[in-house]
Amino acid sequence: xxxxxxxxxxxxxxxxxxxxxxxxxxxxxxxxxxxxxxxxxxxxxxxxxxxxxxxxxxxxxxxxxxxxxxxxxxxxxxxxxxxxxxxxxxxxxxxxxxxxxxxxxxxxxxxxxxxxxxxxxxxxxxxxxxxxxxxxxxxxxxxxxxxxxxxxxxxxxxxxxxxxxxxxxxxxxxxxxxxxxxxxxxxxxxxxxxxxxxxxxxxxxxxxxxxxxxxxxxxxxxxxxxxxxxxxxxxxxxxxxxxxxxxxxxxxxxxxxxxxxxxxxxxxxxxxxxxxxxxxxxxxxxxxxxxxxxxxxxxxxxxxxxxxxxxxxxxxxxxxxxxxxxxxxxxxxxxxxxxxxxxxxxxxxxxx
Amino acid sequence: xxxxxxxxxxxxxxxxxxxxxxxxxxxxxxxxxxxxxxxxxxxxxxxxxxxxxxxxxxxxxxxxxxxxxxxxxxxxxxxxxxxxxxxxxxxxxxxxxxxxxxxxxxxxxxxxxxxxxxxxxxxxxxxxxxxxxxxxxxxxxxxxxxxxxxxxxxxxxxxxxxxxxxxxxxxxxxxxxxxxxxxxxxxxxxxxxxxxxxxxxxxxxxxxxxxxxxxxxxxxxxxxxxxxxxxxxxxxxxxxxxxxxxxxxxxxxxxxxxxxxxxxxxxxxxxxxxxxxxxxxxxxxxxxxxxxxxxxxxxxxxxxxxxxxxxxxxxxxxxxxxxxxxxxxxxxxxxxxxxxxxxxxxxxxxxx
Numbered sequence: 001x002x003x004x005x006x007x008x009x010x011x012x013x014x015x016x017x018x019x020x021x022x023x024x025x026x027x028x029x030x031x032x033x034x035x036x037x038x039x040x041x042x043x044x045x046x047x048x049x050x051x052x053x054x055x056x057x058x059x060x061x062x063x064x065x066x067x068x069x070x071x072x073x074x075x076x077x078x079x080x081x082x083x084x085x086x087x088x089x090x091x092x093x094x095x096x097x098x099x100x101x102x103x104x105x106x107x108x109x110x111x112x113x114x115x116x117x118x119x120x121x122x123x124x125x126x127x128x129x130x131x132x133x134x135x136x137x138x139x140x141x142x143x144x145x146x147x148x149x150x151x152x153x154x155x156x157x158x159x160x161x162x163x164x165x166x167x168x169x170x171x172x173x174x175x176x177x178x179x180x181x182x183x184x185x186x187x188x189x190x191x192x193x194x195x196x197x198x199x200x201x202x203x204x205x206x207x208x209x210x211x212x213x214x215x216x217x218x219x220x221x222x223x224x225x226x227x228x229x230x231x232x233x234x235x236x237x238x239x240x241x242x243x244x245x246x247x248x249x250x251x252x253x254x255x256x257x258x259x260x261x262x263x264x265x266x267x268x269x270x271x272x273x274x275x276x277x278x279x280x281x282x283x284x285x286x287x288x289x290x291x292x293x294x295x296x297x298x299x300x301x302x303x304x305x306x307x308x309x310x311x312x313x314x315x316x317x318x319x320x321x322x323x324x325x326x327x328x329x330x331x332x333x334x335x336x337x338x339x340x341x342x343x344x345x346x347x348x349x350x351x352x
Numbered sequence: 353x354x355x356x357x358x359x360x361x362x363x364x365x366x367x368x369x370x371x372x373x374x375x376x377x378x379x380x381x382x383x384x385x386x387x388x389x390x391x392x393x394x395x396x397x398x399x400x401x402x403x404x405x406x407x408x409x410x411x412x413x414x415x416x417x418x419x420x421x422x423x424x425x426x427x428x429x430x431x432x433x434x435x436x437x438x439x440x441x442x443x444x445x446x447x448x449x450x451x452x453x454x455x456x457x458x459x460x461x462x463x464x465x466x467x468x469x470x471x472x473x474x475x476x477x478x479x480x481x482x483x484x485x486x487x488x489x490x491x492x493x494x495x496x497x498x499x500x501x502x503x504x505x506x507x508x509x510x511x512x513x514x515x516x517x518x519x520x521x522x523x524x525x526x527x528x529x530x531x532x533x534x535x536x537x538x539x540x541x542x543x544x545x546x547x548x549x550x551x552x553x554x555x556x557x558x559x560x561x562x563x564x565x566x567x568x569x570x571x572x573x574x575x576x577x578x579x580x581x582x583x584x585x586x587x588x589x590x591x592x593x594x595x596x597x598x599x600x601x602x603x604x605x606x607x608x609x610x611x612x613x614x615x616x617x618x619x620x621x622x623x624x625x626x627x628x629x630x631x632x633x634x635x636x637x638x639x640x641x642x643x644x645x646x647x648x649x650x651x652x653x654x655x656x657x658x659x660x661x662x663x664x665x666x667x668x669x670x671x672x673x674x675x676x677x678x679x680x681x682x683x684x685x686x687x688x689x690x691x692x693x694x695x696x697x698x699x700x701x702x703x704x
Contacts, residue, residue: 005552006583046399047399051394051398057383087594088592174354175359177360216407234366237366248599
């Protein structure tokens with residue numbers, strides 16, 4: 001064994017996801033999952049599924065799911081692209097659209113996978129600094145570039161950007177594709193979907209992992225001009241003809257149909273979020289204005305890392321980023337009222 | 353709308369998969385699916401699955417499935433990588449290992465996705481010509497290269513290469529990763545798995561889509577030296593942390609456990625294959641020696657395209673490749689005995 005092939009291995013620094021403890025009784029507030037199960041019909045349909053047909057390839061066009069999403073978001077099926085979670089959709093978008101020699105632009109504090117994909121595909125990029133209030137500066141995205149990606153609301157800051165600011169960026173960049181990553185938009189903020197018929201360079205990316213309670217199914221999608229979707233499908237077809245498996249197509253499609261349940265769970269999460277924020281403020285936390293299913297908080301006296309460690313010792317998982325500018329903050333996903341009550345109780349005892 | 357972003361779109365010529373007619377009564381012998389359903393326990397387990405937990409992210413390490421595969425193939429879990437079908441595993445392998453300036457080598461007649469991935473990732477490549485009997489020439493892969501990928505048995509030729517020839521290629525190329533794509537190996541030929549503990553540059557790729565009757569679930573895997581798997585996981589972790597959804601992990605793992613059913617269905621397919629070959633030879637077909645669940649056939653008098661079209665008109669789908677050297681051949685997947693009887697009957701009437 002000489003391991004001489006190693007010199008041609010692609011060098012990467014992988015994204016580090018939040019811990020996924022696979023067993024034990026933990027309160028898991030670290031990966032922004034939804035505390036409520038998928039729509040009730042999903043469970044019924046899963047039991048009725050004909051597993052004999054799993055022997056066949058799934059529909060490579062994923063027609064059923066694209067049709068359901070097009071119907072729900074009032075666009076044409078030709079405006080919809082689906083993938084294995086929004087990570088797959090975003091990675092494919094980077095590969096498809098970001099081939100300029102000019103740098104791709106995104107904030108210095110945002111979903112850290114953007115930097116990982118740019119490195120993976122050897123795409124030049126510049127990370128534009130947020131302002132001191134952790135807000136995106138619109139003018140930073142009105143300079144020459146090879147593409148733009150903005151999470152709105154942003155993560156882990158939880159802050160939403162007004163739609164008029166997003167539109168300024170999209171309209172100023174007709175030579176670039178502008179990706180708006182709306183993973184959390186169902187919990188607050190204004191969606192850019194209303195602009196996709198106006199701008200051919202705007203791609204809006206969404207996920208089933210947060211508001212739709214289906215992180216375990218791996219479903220994401222993008223909505224944009226038909227030409228953007230065609231380009232994405234061409235590259236996707238050069239990577240893997242069949243990315244979406246049968247259960248994802250069938251159960252994902254079903255889950256979209258129960259809009260009352262969807263809105264009810266979002267309403268509950270938003271209410272729990274506001275109660276949690278109020279309680280934490282009384283404990284001495286400063287909390288950024290959240291439009292998401294998580295909050296980003298810093299304490300006036302106790303270091304974030306200390307709180308993180310002590311919570312973890314008591315089987316409560318939140319997210320801590322050991323990174324400049326945000327290393328005294330905690331990102332806390334919103335769970336059920338019961339989970340947040342337990343969290344607040346432990347938090348109070350840690351701060352005492 | 354100016355569509356000015358189009359100049360930076362990655363240019364690709366996508367792979368064209370076999371047709372997937374989504375409705376109607378057809379006999380589908382065009383994408384090498386298994387005519388038998390997944391193992392019976394898969395259906396039972398699917399009905400019992402707790403869909404409430406789909407709200408959570410799946411295990412990013414896919415421990416359960418890697419453990420089951422390691423156990424079955426008598427390797428360590430650290431020797432196993434899993435992905436969304438072997439297409440995902442192969443694409444990720446190209447991206448991870450083929451970063452030399454020297455060309456990657458593969459046959460001129462083989463799985464046509466190899467060329468598509470090389471183009472997608474801008475990897476230089478040379479397609480080595482098969483000999484006039486459609487066999488791979490070992491010496492063609494003992495020249496300087498940046499990587500090698502060989503389907504064994506090869507597709508669409510169905511011909512297996514002796515293991516001693518594979519070993520000559522692996523041992524001659526310690527500076528390159530040699531990928532042996534064994535999508536069809538369960539139907540014939542000698543697996544290179546016996547060599548993975550001997551050569552650190554050998555990666556064996558397999559799929560659940562053919563012999564394991566799970567094309568609809570999208571599961572593929574690779575087995576190789578721990579360092580190869582580590583490199584693959586690093587790149588995979590830079591692309592998408594969670595590629596395998598919960599149903600794939602749970603049902604995929606279960607399906608491997610019923611080895612008696614697995615071997616029984618393979619035995620039936622091989623028997624049906626041999627009967628089909630014998631019947632077609634009597635009709636005037638020449639057929640390459642098949643070690644797969646499909647056959648590659650040419651008729652002494654009637655052009656392949658004509659047979660393909662007439663079968664299709666009668667709702668029997670086989671595969672025709674309009675490509676140099678093989679444009680008078682048909683690739684016919686092996687279905688059930690009933691399907692092949694119907695196919696042979698139509699074939700006889702077409703040839704009359």
